[in-house]
Amino acid sequence: MNRRLCLARRPAGKLSATDLALIDEPVPVPGPGEVLVRNTWLSIDPSIRIRLAATTPDGYLPPLRPGDALTGLALGIVAETRNPDYALGDLVSHTLGYREYAVVGTCAQTIGGYGAPARIDTGGLPPQWFLGPLGSAGLTAYVGLVEILELTAADTVWVSSAAGAVGALAAQLAALRGATVLGSAGSPEKVAYLRDELGIAAFDYHAPALAESLADLAPTGIDAYFDNVGGDHLTAALDALRPAGRIALCGAVSGYDGSTPPGPPNLFTMVAKGLRMRGFRAGSFTRLQERMRDEIADHLAAGRLVHRESVFDGIEQAATALTAMLAGATTGKTLCRLA
């Protein structure tokens, strides 16, 4: 049998594990051109929360319906193949996570711009890194800094959710590129992790007020903001940015729990200060994947980049992994490992 994590009922506010249910089905059978993949690693990402609401933002993927299996990036082994491009035992990444087995084809369902299953040569590196620093999280951090913020060594940049999968990479990559970096996170433990293990100036966004924390760490303001949170964080960034500052809108986890918080009340400061803001999804920038992998793999190999994983074992833990990550209880890249 194949177990898939499905939406049981739409969450009201914070996602609870009981909003999700593991459903059994027969292991699916690949058709012509398709392959059956036995998943080995599931990427647990905040953005799936968006699709659990009854409506999704314009331009985004449609909502899941109760009964639908969740989707997400995953790694797996080809267990059956009806496509000559894939051999038994190949390691592939694809977008049908949150299940033990998936049938994927050359026109597989795509998430966030990612296409058909991609064969991965790990080169001896841990395979799950290709869901993290060498995969989607790495590309998101890299694109946000390099393409969207056009970061330079002269910049002071604030990264929110800096202890998360994308934020920790963005904060460290920015520092490695010579920028002055501040990171924010939601607990004293995460702040200590950022300061002591990542070497990033950091503050807890709960207290004192964001504006005060920013003013303490960057008394003359910031040049760039890497936004993973939205809401009050974005408002504080607009106030703290210096003229001609830039904002990369990567995520808005503060708004994922079903609410649609009003936008920042101080958006007019973009006119006053000539600010730029740009939203992006890494999937639109896969042309940069090789460059990103070269840079990040190099840093990892040299020990210049700290990478932490929060690993949950078994498909039974996938719901817990997701709710824990959305509640801010995990650090670094959150993963679910299947036997």
Added chain:
Amino acid sequence: MNRRLCLARRPAGKLSATDLALIDEPVPVPGPGEVLVRNTWLSIDPSIRIRLAATTPDGYLPPLRPGDALTGLALGIVAETRNPDYALGDLVSHTLGYREYAVVGTCAQTIGGYGAPARIDTGGLPPQWFLGPLGSAGLTAYVGLVEILELTAADTVWVSSAAGAVGALAAQLAALRGATVLGSAGSPEKVAYLRDELGIAAFDYHAPALAESLADLAPTGIDAYFDNVGGDHLTAALDALRPAGRIALCGAVSGYDGSTPPGPPNLFTMVAKGLRMRGFRAGSFTRLQERMRDEIADHLAAGRLVHRESVFDGIEQAATALTAMLAGATTGKTLCRLA
């Protein structure tokens, strides 16, 4: 005597002429390096409303205090000179409008990035055009389209407040550059003006809903939005923009009347669709002034560009001119002509 229009009391909501007062003072005396200018044309612009509130957005000019004279772009004749760079009778533009006489120097108070008084050679054109299509309004429209939106002939662009000084220029310049243009305005008369005199597809933002009007005129969405309004207009634009769309934040007149409306609730669509938004003030782009003047003067001379003025006569009418313009009762460039 010199009459200046001053802030009498902070407006509560909509600006009323009684919030302003004409105050007499002796004609000021220029010091070394300064000149006395007798103003002949005052530019009546919506943005001065921002400075009548008790606080201004971060990065903007400070609020005026009750008793302070309003400031704004103006044209005038040098009536007395203690600066060898300026001769009696020179026509200059400067930033101390809303008064009959002004003393300006080489380090004159600046508004929106505009600097010291600039001598103007009209080349036989109406002088007030150098406050309108060949001045700040022209530069604002030009910069918004060319630098901020990077408009191409393939684009469908929406211009709000399209019957206003900046909007009418932006809409026409965009059409002249080959783009598909929609304009919005706040009355049937203005919509008729846009359609019949400017040849721009147009709609009244009061009814039906913005989203419907946009869908009628641009059923497959828009590529670019030139925002003069903010609020619900910006929200509608975010929804209507196609992937990789761009927004130029030029003004937000919907928020000037003392309120700070919440930002758009759908800002996350910038992530979903990979949108770009950039605020600007023309004063940061004076390097483009000559290019702008060449292009717009050429269109004006060839009769390809319609320019309408709403002219009020006498400093006694300056308060009426400003309140009328903020209430949407004027079309094109609003000016106050002094004898």
